[in-house]
Amino acid sequence: MSPVSRHYVLAAGGTGGHLTPAFALAHELERRGHHVALITDERGAEIPGKPDFLPAHVLPAGRFGKNPLRWPSAIASVLEGRRMALRLYESFEPSAVVGFGGYPALPALLAARSAGIPSVIHEQNAVLGRVNRLLAGRVSAIATAYPDVDRLKPKYLPKVHLVGNPVRPDVLALRDEPFPAFTEEGLMRVLVTGGSQGARVLSEIVPDGLSMLAPALRSRLQVIQQCRAEDLDAVRDRYANHGIPAELGTYFEDMHVRLADAHLFIGRAGASTIAELTAVGRPAILVPLPIATDDHQAANVREIVKAGGARSIRQHNFTAKELAKQINAMAQHPETLANAAHAAWNCGRPNAAKDLADLVESFGAAPIQDVIRAAGEGVREGREALA
Template sequence: MSLVSRHYVLAAGGTGGHLIPAFALAAELDRRGHHVALITDERGAAIPGKPDYLPAHVLPQGRIAGKNPLNWLKGLRGILEGKRMALRLFESFQPTAVIGFGGYPALPTMLAARSARLPTILHEQNSVLGRVNRYFAGKVDAIATAFAQVDRLDPKLSGKVTLVGNPVRDEVLALRDAPFPEFGEDSLLRILVTGGSQGARVLSEVVPDGLAMLPPALRSRLQVIQQCRPEDIEAVRARYASHGIPAELATYFEDMAERLAGAHLFIGRSGASTIAELTAVGRPAILIPLPIATDDHQAANTREIVAAGGARAIRQESFTAAALAKQIQAMALHPETLANAAHASWNCGYPNAASDLADLVESFGTSPIMDVIRMDKTVPVKSGEALACKGGAA
């Protein structure tokens, strides 16, 4: 618990991948008695799960992209206006430090923080340093990472890198010490399928047919929960019915933590928050990285958990019903194989990520007497082979 109350500004893009860890840090800083404000875009201000005590300030993000100079000018104007708005907030809020979680809405805020000579910290959720974080990496005071290996991060900056993991929601972290759901030769095999906040059509097209190709003894024990796009849900329902496989379908599950708690196997995308939640709880997975993800970061996100034995990864171009059935059989045909994969996934988790990130944040912008004494978690940046998670495969 901190001995003094301070003010912190968090700046994050408007997607769940950026905001979930920002919300987790906000909750931890609030528990420590600090005041926190969020700068984001309109999507982020309206996203479900934002804590009531966390005021959200919407700034123009200003994105310079494409080849049209008029678009560049418009983007630059947005960035400069956002910077001016952030500076006005700093004048009234008087933050001790500013923490950027990436995404274009964080750009003007981090520029303003540098202009105001405030301590700055970056948190990178993915295994590839994002574009905004890449721009500021050499300019900030500290960089917190979620993975031991982060591509596009200059090894010369390793002295300011701290491995903390990716903070997850409290309701997910609360499941970490719960045992893996009982799974035996005659047990139901509960499979959770999601494709991110908007669903994924390829999962709706491939998963039902892949499950139908499993051996009858395994197929008869299936119990499926799947998130679908609204326009796909009835077709998916009909497909499961034609295969005689019981499936609960919805476009959104409010109780996703509870669904994850009961699942034996996850099938879905490999966004940073998804990997963090799977490893926090310890759930085996078959991961299909989003092929259009910037810098192919979703594929990079699978490296550690796959190397540890907690997941299998299938590129979308190879994601067929037969390929999926083969991987499910490899993981679930024998109960001990699935349990071992669950343990390997669990070993890849960082349950203290929010606390460790808060310790790092508190260590900047204070007097030496009030500095939080923190353990040295600085790790060298490696650009070679993927690292196995702590503990390795079970």
């Protein structure tokens, strides 16, 4: 526990991608004896998993779409949110405000700048998000999940800190567990998910792709797949027709248990997904979501693919034949899959929540603590005298 208890405000959009690292930081700061508050939207205030100790403040935050006719109302919402945030800061007196992307973070961080409060943004993806791009020049520090982040201007590199992407404690607890035994005769357990809403392309392609594997491998398959509710019956029929045992569901509460048992993951390339795969060390075949903003999922796969921990297939190339080809290459020998698992593990940043908390604590702390810094390709330790 820190010798001095301080107040911090976290601001994030109402999606799991923004809130998962925010909640991880909240837990770490609370463990260190600090008081934490959340600024978000109505979705974020009600999202499952929000810590009980974390009060949520819902602020208006306009969305700036492609239609300029809607911008005036969006600007008005941001200004109103900024005024509300300033009133919160007057009573809560935060030592720093931390933004995790999403439009609700915009008024919160603009208010912090107006009030002279230090601010940090955390970018979960390998492409700097729209709100974070707007704020990058106005904040005190930028925390990243990847060593290389697109859309991040070189002039901001001196204040970039590589910390990683925090993951859930139940997943992080698996990091020191060995890769499940995989032999020439044993089962090959495949975990397939498409994010919180599933992915129809996975439901359509994966069963047929698995059916095209070499017979010696196909006969040992055991599949767990998350699907949309409306796709369950069709996917179940596909697996039954191929004679492949599969457990299907729209949501698995014990996903960390499924991940622990998996020999291979097939799914999307969201930031939280890759953070969990690298924390645990699981080889993967990733299909980036083609409509993701700025194609950020394609950027997210670069590090793990380069290391040899995963293979990436763009959706327009994602066919049953191509999937079978990639799986056969990864699992043709037990050691090949195990080596890929180790390569994924090496990409993990298990101390992300602690490193991010160290960075945040350095604002208002005395003496200033060492924090991890990354500039360009190198990572170096640095000390900054921050007000």
